[in-house]
Amino acid sequence: MKKLLATLSLSAIIFTVACNDTEEGKDSSNTSDSTSSTTSSKPTDNALALLQSNCFNCHNPDKEAAVRVAPTMADIKTAYKADELTGSEFAHKMIAFINNPTEENSHMPEAVKQYGMMPKLNYKEEQLEAMAAYIYKNDIGSDEWYIQWKATKDQPAGTNTADMSYEDLGLSIANRTKAQLGKNLMGALKKHGAPGAVTFCNTRAIPLTDSMAKVLHAGVKRVSDQPRNPNNQANEAEIAYIKELKEKIAKGEPLTPKIIEAEDKVTGYYAIETNKMCIQCHGNKNTDILPETYANIHKAYPADKATGYGEKQIRGIWVITMDKK
Ligand code: HEC
Ligand code: HEC
Incomplete structure (x- = not known):
């Protein structure tokens, strides 16, 4: 519990910093972000900040972490034989897995056995490229990197939300909530x-989602057309979108988010897909x-309706409600 609160307050710090940081690229000097010169210089693309809020909750670089739910990025780099690859080969290999985390795409069968399969998270190609480039270029297993990371991890470079489209902002809120929920679920499964x-x-799914909503200043809901918890029942508009997603999966089309603008609010819908890990309960x-x-x-x-799913099916959607800027 203490750990959970600590992680949540860390996210709170990250977000507070993010919200207050309106100057482009303001903090990039102290993050050793070697990718910012090769990719877009927009602070929203800052690779270390992306890793910090989307990946390190599970891939904790902290060597003294009491509970480990995933290998460190340094271990991944070794398993991927990064030193034998060019930067773009490494990025390609890593992104192929993240976009489709299956046993066939995994290069770490032992990690899958030990921790279970990584859940599917949806990122934009340029964000994945930036994160892969950061991992490739920086010696993330070294004491030097670790000490620097420890010193700066609470003040990552700003993610300038003012510059983000509603679609991207909603996606980042959904992904961060998912990463946090996923980390805790994987920890509970392991334990x-x-x-x-x-x-x-x-006992924890809804409170955890609610506290992320508070931290991220948005409405955050997980709903389904076949809910387990009746409080997560999708409404008519949400069911219509879920139906669209199922049709897209059947046709092999990409699962694009949907954005609905009202007078003072913007709502984003984002797909939640199943993987192997989910099947043991769904x-x-x-x-x-x-x-x-x-x-x-x-x-x-x-009254559970949330069984009978296979892998790669639509389990439900994230509904993210943002205030208009
Ligand atoms: C909810 C927890 C969680 C989050 C969040 C997470 N991962 Fe993972 N990841 C895992 C677990 C568990 C494994 C080990 C099992 C596996 O390989 O699937 C893993 C493995 C990996 C692997 C090696 C996969 C293989 O088997 O070849 C890569 C690469 C990776 N993660 C990258 C990332 C990146 C980049 C992010 C952030 C964008 C991220 N992960 C976010 C849990 C997570
Ligand atoms: C250990 C069992 C377990 C695993 C594993 C699990 N879930 Fe669930 N899931 C539950 C329970 C229990 C609930 C009801 C939570 C609540 O009361 O809010 C739930 C609720 C949900 C909901 C909210 C809608 C609803 O049905 O109430 C979604 C969406 C969901 N799960 C998706 C997933 C996905 C995707 C995975 C795999 C990445 C997964 N779950 C893995 C047990 C599990």
Whole structure:
């Protein structure tokens, strides 16, 4: 619990810094961000800030971290044999996995066994390129990098939200909430197994989403057309979008977000897809979900509709509501 609060307040710090930082590129000097000169110089693209708020919650570089839910980026770099690759080969290899985290695309089968498969997160190509370039260029396993990171991790370069489109802002809010929720879920799975992790989802999913909403100054909801928790029931407009997404998946089309502008609010819808990890709680009742897990699910959610999913299906959507700028 203490750990959870610590992580949340870290995000709070990141965001506070982000919100107050309106000057372009203001902080980039103290982040050793070697990518800013080769990619766009917009602070929204700042690679270290992106890694910090989207990846390091799970891929914690802290060597003394009490709970580890994913390998460090330095371990990944070694497993990917980065030193034998050019920067663009490395980026290509890494991005291919992130865009489609499956066993076939994994180069770290041991990590998948130890931690479970990384959940799918949706990033823009240029953001992924910037993050990959940062990892490639910086010696992120070295004591030097680590000491510098420890000293500056609470003050990353500004993510200038004022410059972001609503679509990108909503995506960043959804991704950060997802990363935080995913980190805690993976930790609970590792510690208690699927039957025990049901309790985590049951008691923590909504409060965690709510506190991220507070930190990120936005409305954050996870809804489904087949909800487990009836409070997560999608409304008519949301169901219509979920239907669109399912049709897109069937046709192999990209799952583009939807933005709806009202008078003083903007709402963004973003797809939530299943992967292998989800199936142990959302798959077939008789074959994928352990009887013990299902018993816990059924006890907490007698009206559960969230089973029968396979991998790469639409489990629901993020609904992010932002104030108009
Ligand atoms: C919710 C937790 C979580 C978040 C957030 C997360 N990861 Fe991961 N990631 C994992 C886990 C667990 C593994 C190890 C299992 C695996 O390889 O899938 C992993 C593995 C990886 C791998 C190696 C994959 C392989 O098997 O070849 C790469 C590359 C990676 N992550 C990059 C990233 C980047 C970049 C970000 C941020 C944009 C990120 N991850 C965010 C949990 C996470
Ligand atoms: C340990 C079991 C477990 C795992 C693993 C799990 N979930 Fe869930 N999921 C739950 C429970 C329990 C709820 C209800 C949470 C609540 O009360 O808000 C839930 C709720 C949800 C919701 C909100 C809508 C609803 O049905 O209430 C979404 C969306 C969702 N899960 C997606 C996923 C995805 C995607 C994955 C894999 C990346 C996943 N879940 C993995 C147990 C799990």
